Amino acid sequence: MNSTKVFHFYDEENSNQSSREEQSVIIKEILDSSYGCYIWPSAFVLAEYIWYKRDLFKDKTVLELGSGTSLPGFLCALISNDTHVILTDRPDAPQVLENMRDTARLNNLTTRNNIWIRGLMWSDFSGGLFQMLTDVEQSDRKIDWILGSDTFYDPKDFEDLIVTVAYILTYHSPNAKFITSYQERSSKRSIQYFLDKWKLKCNQIPLSLFNFNYDKYINLNDENDEDMESMDNDVAYATSLQSVFLLEITKT
Structure with a gap:
């Protein structure tokens, strides 16, 4: 069973709806x-x-690692036709990559030349990463931004992710920045050792x-005040959002 959700982005401080910028992104989820x-x-x-x-x-080259449903990456692609976006995920998860292609079609992005969808295994320098960087350079571009949402999920992948970012910053684009949202699930988890090791x-x-x-992302439905399961879900989701941090990682 599949579902699609539409997310709306706008400047909340601008109450004049006729003049404020808005952007909608359609995201497909699959069972x-x-x-x-x-x-x-x-x-x-x-x-x-x-x-x-x-x-x-705008007018930058953006690489999203571990894109999954790719909300941040698709938003970048829709903001400007001049932004080149590369969405990536594990090559051994073809259903994820195909879902990205479906979502690109839903957002009318398939006719544009500003979006690539690639399989990419972290720390595999001989395969997809090297080819991707070669393709970027041959198009007279450099990666300006690296994005990742909840990419620090499984501790066994932490160093693979960090060394991938370090490789890009060291050998391809030293001024690039890695912006990642990170949900803290345990105070015992840390990436500092790997950052120090790879000079980030x-x-x-x-x-x-x-x-x-x-509140924008918590579905508080007043009509369901007596639905305890719905209320429990809202509380759980609010707790998850409260534990999300945003990090900027660069070269030392």
């Missing part, structure tokens, strides 16, 4: 056990940051910087 087939709370935080800072992404530094971006609106 599958793969992580990349569902939208995770971290994606909302990263997407809202992109919308708030959208001028920084990390700064936290306060969500207050872009006035992230938690």
